[in-house]
Amino acid sequence: MSSANYVAHMTDLVTFGETMLRLSPPDGERIESSSTLEFRVAGAESNVAIAAHRLGAKAAWASKLPDSPLGRRVVAGLRQFGIDTEIAWTDEGRQGTYYLEHGTEPRGTNVIYDRADAAVTTTEPDDLPLGSIRDADIFYTSGITPALSSTLKSTVGEVLRDAQATGVTTAFDVNYRSKLWSPTEARDCLTDLFPAIDVLVTAERDARDVLGRAGDAEDIAHGLADEWEFETVVVTRGSAGSLALHDGERFEQSAFDTKTVDPIGTGDAFVGAFLACRLDGTDVQTALEYGSATAALKRTIPGDVVVVTREEVERVLNSDVNEISR
Amino acid sequence: MSSANYVAHMTDLVTFGETMLRLSPPDGERIESSSTLEFRVAGAESNVAIAAHRLGAKAAWASKLPDSPLGRRVVAGLRQFGIDTEIAWTDEGRQGTYYLEHGTEPRGTNVIYDRADAAVTTTEPDDLPLGSIRDADIFYTSGITPALSSTLKSTVGEVLRDAQATGVTTAFDVNYRSKLWSPTEARDCLTDLFPAIDVLVTAERDARDVLGRAGDAEDIAHGLADEWEFETVVVTRGSAGSLALHDGERFEQSAFDTKTVDPIGTGDAFVGAFLACRLDGTDVQTALEYGSATAALKRTIPGDVVVVTREEVERVLNSDVNEISR
Amino acid sequence: MSSANYVAHMTDLVTFGETMLRLSPPDGERIESSSTLEFRVAGAESNVAIAAHRLGAKAAWASKLPDSPLGRRVVAGLRQFGIDTEIAWTDEGRQGTYYLEHGTEPRGTNVIYDRADAAVTTTEPDDLPLGSIRDADIFYTSGITPALSSTLKSTVGEVLRDAQATGVTTAFDVNYRSKLWSPTEARDCLTDLFPAIDVLVTAERDARDVLGRAGDAEDIAHGLADEWEFETVVVTRGSAGSLALHDGERFEQSAFDTKTVDPIGTGDAFVGAFLACRLDGTDVQTALEYGSATAALKRTIPGDVVVVTREEVERVLNSDVNEISR
Amino acid sequence: MSSANYVAHMTDLVTFGETMLRLSPPDGERIESSSTLEFRVAGAESNVAIAAHRLGAKAAWASKLPDSPLGRRVVAGLRQFGIDTEIAWTDEGRQGTYYLEHGTEPRGTNVIYDRADAAVTTTEPDDLPLGSIRDADIFYTSGITPALSSTLKSTVGEVLRDAQATGVTTAFDVNYRSKLWSPTEARDCLTDLFPAIDVLVTAERDARDVLGRAGDAEDIAHGLADEWEFETVVVTRGSAGSLALHDGERFEQSAFDTKTVDPIGTGDAFVGAFLACRLDGTDVQTALEYGSATAALKRTIPGDVVVVTREEVERVLNSDVNEISR
């Protein structure tokens, strides 16, 4: 018997960003001919908070939402997975949504955003729980957030700097989305934010296409760390694994084999698990391993969110998974 | 054996307006706690076109839609019921949606619009199939359309005047929506349009609350017909029936008993059936009867659309319905 | 724009009891021939916490759960509705479940308990968050809890006395369940608890059949209040309304008309709303009205839980509900 | 603890007829716009066997089926409810189906048969388990069976006569279906069969429209019994109850109030329960009561089949049903 582990009295990790309603036809149907939709809640920063919580961190997600059944659906959909939410409720602005069509090869999975003019796009620093952020160990957001509005560009910068200035570790995933902005716009904005960031995560592809980096993953990590003085740089490479550079030291981790049910949220699961490990003092190598195993499990789970326990992650790490456990 | 009746080579009725995606939790669930949504297509003017088609008219719906899976979902969802569509496809603007929560007494059915900045709001007359409209017998739109944008206010007026000038009968339902505009805004706009309208349909409540009319349904009909020289005024009164004033003559019709499965679209079913009857030369009294029976059937059918045959409507008119027909 | 209202930093109301997994065939199917089950979370005391929270209270539910996917399902299913949970996780004992068959007249709704040996039945006072309970304004449990095991009989008594002794208002619903114990067993146990209870809620039928009271609802309330010195007695009478006796003053409230979708949880919705009103200082008469309106709304919502907002309750109170709100 | 009651080593009741696959859109949807169908098994004679079994009889259904997944679906769908099946499997002929649209007032429930050329239509006496029929106490079929083919007309007559000749009680429900034959065809055929029938059940409406009887239910029963020397005549009158004439004695029974979920199979539930009572020696009045209560329960259950226990029927008879039983 242990004491309650789902009530976070102090928060280790606060994340901020947009969480959307996710609408997707079941079983590979096309939107055009579907008569039902699966209805879920999804957003990179809340995904990260949930992944970190599932690995043991006390995590909260902060944002601005419309005071409507749609906004309440978002909160319900996140709280069920164990995190806390700190919400600025508003009567202005929409609830962002996205439509998702799952497609197997050669169709691919297609995302159709309907997120313009979301309430979150008007978030100013005062809408956010700055006290909670300053009390946290890590504050996290991603490159999606400043891509959503000029107000958010400014808010993200201000909050990152404020957090860093009060001793909070700031973590950031580049998360480039080509349907939101161009590589040039992204680079200009993100490099303005980089001085306020301690832990940078980037897909190798984003590092090349958006940040203009060349060479292999290690070259990319060194280049970024040298130029921007990040404490930690993590380069993710999909099925090719991941690499971290931390205080000048280099760590590598391969990816686990997985049979994919839903690929969305893989990167967020990786980051959330990595941060949870860093929060409890786990070394960088082990944090990469947990990130990698958590990411592999994510791909077996429908939806954006990695609904797992730490024990399940550890069974993957220990290769202790049977076809049937009974 | 008869020849094909689903391919309209000439069109009797063209309607214009917004058609939305309708997202509703099944079985009375709340949006906040639902994990699936029923996914349908719904809009007052396409509802009217479909109802008219089901009663025998050649009907088409015209509008502007985003060139996306969501816009294509709208066309697929309308074409399946037999009408034709004439679409201006665009890369600008959203696909309007609405969320619907069915609630029994005392909860009521709740509609949450998410239709701001829909592609249709930028429709100019040239986006519409003016040739088809001028060739039609009736052109129909409703008070929802001008409520959506100032562009649409102007477009609706222009198209109504153009149609009327070329000899097309123009029909219009007040269809006041309190979530779109105030009664004063509505009255100012609609009375500007009234000179271009031949057949006006209004709920008794809208006549009172929006058009500022007093008295009973007959007073309302006379008052409107006298002031605006409508050829026909139809006043609908829900379960209390309907009343028409046509060329000075008054017709009345009671409502049919019905056990409601989905109340949305009742008025549109009434109007579509009424117009279909008028199109094939049926007298006003009989048209009211068909309208009333079609409206009663609508309430037994999930979704906005009255998926019936003329024979089914006539069985209601003839009281020839058994508990089980086998 | 208001600040976050879903994160309770201090708790007004703590409830304690068993929450089960609820398994029910859809659409009136029989268990014997169903191939799917709806899967929900349900328990009188968590229902009360949620109802109170929906009306504005900061509420938490405390219990003991198996450390398994089933126990986690319970927490997820409660947190989504906004309350906090304080759980003693254990490897001993089952997760209670119940199967529910919805039946219309003359079949009735049938509950099949499968709750023997649930983890909660071994709850000792130390498993509960006694600090949170002592800091709360109200502590609530119901007659179901001591019916589950002799350990719980003793724990419930101890916790009620501890709470009352530290100045917490204790509230209790008789909630007699004939499938759990006999009327005699119930009366013996409950009357032992009564001295530690400030606010007693009882169905009129339970007062007669279990507590052995005679006369009308007012007689019952007076009799109970006189014998046991309750600060407040509430007697609920189903569609006949409710009556409260508070500090010797009598209040009555009729029931609102409702078309029932799911009758389970009606009483809990009433109690939760009543307590929420009392917590924010609302007078007893108004609290009965909110209780009654919340109970009426509950019956329109599938599942045990009253997923509403305070605004929706007030629209019922103000008779401001249309067939369709758009 | 009692011994197994689902394995019938000897059979009290054998029924013979067509059982179809029943395909129906969910939730009141129209066939034209539905994308899923509920898939059940349904037929008057198997319905009767199941109803009798649920009340305690050892019952079997005999028929001819195509040796295909569709034919096997029929057997699976009947065996699950506890009866035995005796099947002549064949490679000739189709599996009959029917499509069902549930409609509330004023739409009505609509049945679309697709049963032409079903395997059963070629059933000759030798395809049937004549030994089992001769060993049974009651053999039952209905007026649907001879309506299906001229082969069946002849087979039904032959089997009824053979059964009666060996001392088996023969029971028969008129069950007129206007989509299968005309009243005149039906009367000619049925009156040929009447000499071989001991227990005749007829809806009052069929007695008038098909058998050409006048007067009230009692007149009808007397007229039929006098003319054809039936041992028992039962006249069913829907919500107006039922009347039996047995060995010259008259019995009446009112119908129980019911809130209908699915009206199909009401009459078969009545007949099955009535026969089960007669099989175990229950008097005619009580048999009518069980029939009536079983019919009322049927209407609360989706599908053709009355999935109940004898205890549930008796609770209806004893008015011992609560809104919630827990």
Place this chain on the structure above:
Amino acid sequence: MSSANYVAHMTDLVTFGETMLRLSPPDGERIESSSTLEFRVAGAESNVAIAAHRLGAKAAWASKLPDSPLGRRVVAGLRQFGIDTEIAWTDEGRQGTYYLEHGTEPRGTNVIYDRADAAVTTTEPDDLPLGSIRDADIFYTSGITPALSSTLKSTVGEVLRDAQATGVTTAFDVNYRSKLWSPTEARDCLTDLFPAIDVLVTAERDARDVLGRAGDAEDIAHGLADEWEFETVVVTRGSAGSLALHDGERFEQSAFDTKTVDPIGTGDAFVGAFLACRLDGTDVQTALEYGSATAALKRTIPGDVVVVTREEVERVLNSDVNEISR
């Protein structure tokens, strides 16, 4: 913004054949134990019309259908995908259906036809829109159609000759179905039709097993073209790609990798896309490429129909598909 592309005022392609209702248990369930069925519309010739339409052709499907909800379901299910329908409605004959069980290796996907005596089997040339066919650029049917009845054998021959005589290109897919006729019957019938066919498509296996051809795909194409003077012969080889011989010139195309969700309709998607390309003047090599890519996409989509856009096909051709497009 472009003008409407879903309303075909003139028709490039008319196809003729049977379209059935397709009934399939979800998720790999067996028919025998399934309680729901997916309900779709499917037929080789309507599949081809839809595939051609999705690639840009104006396409219509002509047939004879029962005037019933089932026949209307077929029209609704085809019109939603954008094609027009020209229907001879009749009160004679059934609506054909087929049951489909999806099975993974080693079970295979199993089709159970229930299509005997379908209304379409009595189609005479006058039931068809001969004017529309003569105005079209291509008329298409397949070897399934003449296999259904002797009337259809004669009708297909007459219509093919009539079309060819008026300058319409006639296209035909061998589409051998072993559950409909023997190879010998098929060969005798088809070779009678060959003189009236310009474009012949055949699976390599059908060419061997039915048409008695030997050698590799190129030998087959040359042999057929030489003997029957086809303008174009296309030999499809499943995952081994396809080969065309056009005016003596040979073209080859490999198949695209695909992860199959539903294999039905692959060949029809290929043919429809190939014909659409030929209709807009695309060269044979490119037409094969579009056919191959469209066929690959089909296998990712549930149902018989290839619900894609031309842009999606071109992304496959250009290898411009990501795991997630966002």
Place this chain on the structure above:
Amino acid sequence: MSSANYVAHMTDLVTFGETMLRLSPPDGERIESSSTLEFRVAGAESNVAIAAHRLGAKAAWASKLPDSPLGRRVVAGLRQFGIDTEIAWTDEGRQGTYYLEHGTEPRGTNVIYDRADAAVTTTEPDDLPLGSIRDADIFYTSGITPALSSTLKSTVGEVLRDAQATGVTTAFDVNYRSKLWSPTEARDCLTDLFPAIDVLVTAERDARDVLGRAGDAEDIAHGLADEWEFETVVVTRGSAGSLALHDGERFEQSAFDTKTVDPIGTGDAFVGAFLACRLDGTDVQTALEYGSATAALKRTIPGDVVVVTREEVERVLNSDVNEISR
């Protein structure tokens, strides 16, 4: 046309064990976040009876069940697949259930038992149909049954010895379940039973981990046969195939390739088919082949049960399966 094959008047095979209700979230969802459950019936010994029946044996399953809708659900769920049931109904004890989460690699499929205190655990020999068992050719149970209670340990031993003594062949699958008992407990119990067993089936892994055997499958089989004088030992090796030792002769069979939809019940399908072959006199080698093909088919079918026909098994054996059979 053949006579009925679904009514077993004499029984070849009787099996005894626990059958549970199986509750599983659809589509790979987690229990924690699922709102519906698939509801099936599952148990090793009833799985074996069904598999044997599908291959042609007359099979029955005997057990003890609670007299409740849950117990009746078990009987309904088994009878639909064609076997007979012989049940001791009781008011004592629960209906066992298990929750199943399907997970792809690297998650694995997870079984959560909730089967403590099931009614079956109190089964004494007199609760079982000893007459039917003694009349059968084979009696079968598995190592799960004695693991459930000490009463069952004793009952299983007694019934095996009684059956063997009356000339019935006794068959037994080790079926080790680590969530029920330790390897040591299992070995001690099972070796007590071995003298009463004629045909022993064991997974190679269980032979090593539980029975303490070393060497390859052949060594294991010889060792077991030598020590315990089994007539037949079958060692199953998953995708590596199976090996049998019968009267000193050795037989081997490879596994068939399969794309797994549901792995549960694979071994039971193998055993049931193997026993059915042995019952009808098929030689051991062929019986292994049928077992292997049936096991491969099982993995393509959702649920525990192998819903196939003998013809389908033989098509796998004859490699006569196409991607689409039509």
